[in-house]
Amino acid sequence: MSDEKLEILEQGDLSDEKSVLRIRNLVVKYKTFQRDVIALTNVSLDVPRSTIIAIVGESGCGKSTLGYSIIGLLPRPPAEIGGGEILFQNKDILKLDEPQIVELRGTGISMIFQEPMTSLDPVYSVGQQLNEAIDVREKRKKRRAGFHAQVDTSSLNPSYAPPGLGQRMAGSGVSSIGRRNKKYSEEAIDALKRVHISDPERVIDKYPHELSGGMAQRVMIAMALIEKPAIVIADEPTSALDVTTQAQVLFLMRELREEIGTSILFITHDLAVAAQIADQVVVMYAGEIVEQASVEDMFHSSLHPYTEGLLKSFSHGYKDEGKIEAISGDVPNLKYLPSGCRFHPRCKYAFARCSVEHPSLDEVLPGHKVACFLRSPSSSNQSN
Amino acid sequence: MIESLDGHIVEARDLKKYFDVRSGITDRVMGREKLWVKAVDGVSFYVGKNETLGLVGESGSGKTTLGRTVLMLQKPTEGSVYFDGKDITKLKGEQLRKIRKDMQIVFQNPMSSLDPRQRLKDIVLEPLFAFKESLTVAEIRSLLEAALKSVGLPEDSLMRFPHEFSGGQRQRIAIARALIVNPRFIVLDEPTSALDSSIQTQILNLLRRIQEERKLSYLFISHNVNVVKYMAERMAVMYGGKIVEIGRVRDVLETPLHPYTLALISSVPVPDPDRKIASEGQVKGEVPSAVRIPSGCRFHPRCPYAEEICKTTEPELLEIKSSHWSACHFADSFQGKALTKIIEQSPGL
Numbered sequence: 001m002s003d004e005k006l007e008i009l010e011q012g013d014l015s016d017e018k019s020v021l022r023i024r025n026l027v028v029k030y031k032t033f034q035r036d037v038i039a040l041t042n043v044s045l046d047v048p049r050s051t052i053i054a055i056v057g058e059s060g061c062g063k064s065t066l067g068y069s070i071i072g073l074l075p076r077p078p079a080e081i082g083g084g085e086i087l088f089q090n091k092d093i094l095k096l097d098e099p100q101i102v103e104l105r106g107t108g109i110s111m112i113f114q115e116p117m118t119s120l121d122p123v124y125s126v127g128q129q130l131n132e133a134i135d136v137r138e139k140r141k142k143r144r145a146g147f148h149a150q151v152d153t154s155s156l157n158p159s160y161a162p163p164g165l166g167q168r169m170a171g172s173g174v175s176s177i178g179r180r181n182k183k184y185s186e187e188a189i190d191a192l193k194r195v196h197i198s199d200p201e202r203v204i205d206k207y208p209h210e211l212s213g214g215m216a217q218r219v220m221i222a223m224a225l226i227e228k229p230a231i232v233i234a235d236e237p238t239s240a241l242d243v244t245t246q247a248q249v250l251f252l253m254r255e256l257r258e259e260i261g262t263s264i265l266f267i268t269h270d271l272a273v274a275a276q277i278a279d280q281v282v283v284m285y286a287g288e289i290v291e292q293a294s295v296e297d298m299f300h301s302s303l304h305p306y307t308e309g310l311l312k313s314f315s316h317g318y319k320d321e322g323k324i325e326a327i328s329g330d331v332p333n334l335k336y337l338p339s340g341c342r343f344h345p346r347c348k349y350a351f352a353r354c355s356v357e358h359p360s361l362d363e364v365l366p367g368h369k370v371a372c373f374l375r376s377p378s379s380s381n382q383s384n
Numbered sequence: 385m386i387e388s389l390d391g392h393i394v395e396a397r398d399l400k401k402y403f404d405v406r407s408g409i410t411d412r413v414m415g416r417e418k419l420w421v422k423a424v425d426g427v428s429f430y431v432g433k434n435e436t437l438g439l440v441g442e443s444g445s446g447k448t449t450l451g452r453t454v455l456m457l458q459k460p461t462e463g464s465v466y467f468d469g470k471d472i473t474k475l476k477g478e479q480l481r482k483i484r485k486d487m488q489i490v491f492q493n494p495m496s497s498l499d500p501r502q503r504l505k506d507i508v509l510e511p512l513f514a515f516k517e518s519l520t521v522a523e524i525r526s527l528l529e530a531a532l533k534s535v536g537l538p539e540d541s542l543m544r545f546p547h548e549f550s551g552g553q554r555q556r557i558a559i560a561r562a563l564i565v566n567p568r569f570i571v572l573d574e575p576t577s578a579l580d581s582s583i584q585t586q587i588l589n590l591l592r593r594i595q596e597e598r599k600l601s602y603l604f605i606s607h608n609v610n611v612v613k614y615m616a617e618r619m620a621v622m623y624g625g626k627i628v629e630i631g632r633v634r635d636v637l638e639t640p641l642h643p644y645t646l647a648l649i650s651s652v653p654v655p656d657p658d659r660k661i662a663s664e665g666q667v668k669g670e671v672p673s674a675v676r677i678p679s680g681c682r683f684h685p686r687c688p689y690a691e692e693i694c695k696t697t698e699p700e701l702l703e704i705k706s707s708h709w710s711a712c713h714f715a716d717s718f719q720g721k722a723l724t725k726i727i728e729q730s731p732g733l
Contacts, residue, residue, distance in 0.1 A: 058580035058581060058582060058583075059551075059580055198668075212670050212671075214670055215670070242442035242443055242607065242671065243442065243607065243608075243609075243648065243651045243652055243653075244442065244647060244648060244651045244667055245670060246651065246653075247650075247651035247653075247661050250653075250661070251661070269580065269581060270581075270653070271581070271655045272652075272653035272654055272655040273653050274655075275653065275654065275655045275656055275657045276653045276657075276660055276661060278657075295657040296657055296658075299655060299656055299657055309582060310581060310582060311655060312585070313581045313582050313584060313585040314581065314610075314655045315655065316610040316611065316613055316614035317613075317614065318613055318614070318633060318634060319436070319592075319613070319614060319615060319616060319617060319633070323589050323592065324585050324589070324614075326582065326585035326586040326589055327582040327585075327586075328586075330550045330552060330553070330583070331550070331580065331582075
């Protein structure tokens, strides 16, 4: 385990110890023929190592846009970065060109999507795609080893000697891997075992359309395990799955973090799922972060009125126990955002200041941030 | 299961719906043996007057097909459906049409269940014209106003098209459309699954209010156990085309009598970080193919309590406790096991 963790550090910049990813004042717009859709406004977030952060929100809150921005899959145009930066390994991802971003994907930043069937290539078998993941990882290591040979590595633990590249290749039982090669390495079969697929030899030959949703999602996680990324962005990975399969996949994702120390940005609309998997929770509304806290604080002592309303809609009692109070109104149109606090038209606590000034995201308790004048009277008026 | 027909608005008896998988030309020419998808394979239940029966199941359980078959949107392969005491599976043409006014449906996807080229007023009024109601313009106007008021849609939205409304509003339109002919029974097929959580609560509250006001009966189909808990007095759990457990909601959720129900309940995430789902959930494997159904009890390959008899003999749905039925050879002794497991491991509800 320690060997694997050290490998990630080698790939990364050692000076960036606390955070794997740093997002600073990100602004993303989508240009339309009419007005711009302001998808993200001044979003800032630090993702520490080996941490699972749940990004929770309803449609239009910007959570998916955030995920796509990080992995560089935002279609630009029509999307436009209006400002801010995303720092990974001390480089601003937003300023990288396509080949540089491609280099990061897989082994640096990985993504798991909602529809596993459409993320896997339909014309290659599971084994071939796993082989490709191994291949990509090995080729990159080779390239970097060639480069780092010129870098002074005396600052690394002197007693640790990484096995030679030749040894690693031979040890994994791989001769010549390529996508067309149907010889599946032991590592590929092993990866399937690690995601609790009970008959990996049979599954490895299958094509994506022959797999169930849960199985396909496990294959995606297996691929992530192989490439050992520093951070995985999971965009609603269990929303399309049955609840029993979802429980299995959530368990697997926790194992992912335990085994290889990867951080996970878990994007979901489901607060209950967030409670199951996250260390920290970030609540988004209309393109902004409105509350951020540890998972215990978020569920036991949330502060923002929107979070309060959202929590209620996940706490159903029996039919004879009365009705839950619903948040009135609809999610705002991102082209025509309300003035002041974006939640104020639906907020039962709203007062005069809320429609005029826009609250900033403040840390009101250690590790607990909220953007609300009710909870943080000293909150400043931040430009909208 | 079949008590008296009094007080039941809808009753299904041994309902089956099979789909023919090999009916193409090539299959017939090659003389291939017929292969059936047994979506609904012998289901019996009733829905009482002014009550909601929840129908819970995962994908492939047959719940959507059951909902449609009960309304005769699909002809059953076998079995019967009684509406207010009358066997509607024997009805055809005009007789069946007359009954349809009393039974309506609201679908899951508010985007695709509304005709994008129709204005709101046309969508909501369409059922009236389908049933060739002879009404004056004033009567139509007042019915329309009443329907819109019931679902909380503003009157100035009459001339708008579906794309001008949000998801929640579109679902309100679908509900108004179902209500305009004054039905007594509505099948709600995952009516809030495609909506945001905060909107879900609004729509669920709306449905409850309408039920109270009009004394309606609902068949509420959902994969979400928590929603069914909020909406129904009784609930049925479906697996592989059959009902495996049925009873009052509190009984089924607090003292389940079937291993699948227990597994389902234990897998439902609770919005409380201190109550995490134990291990990988209580069940291994995945839902079986509806074409190759396991022998004996359909759930046996995945059941942690399965024994020899489970592989050979299909268990009957029997009344184990008062009004609480289960299809499991060990339902009796399972009670004890279930309680211990719930206390130990399940995050509860």
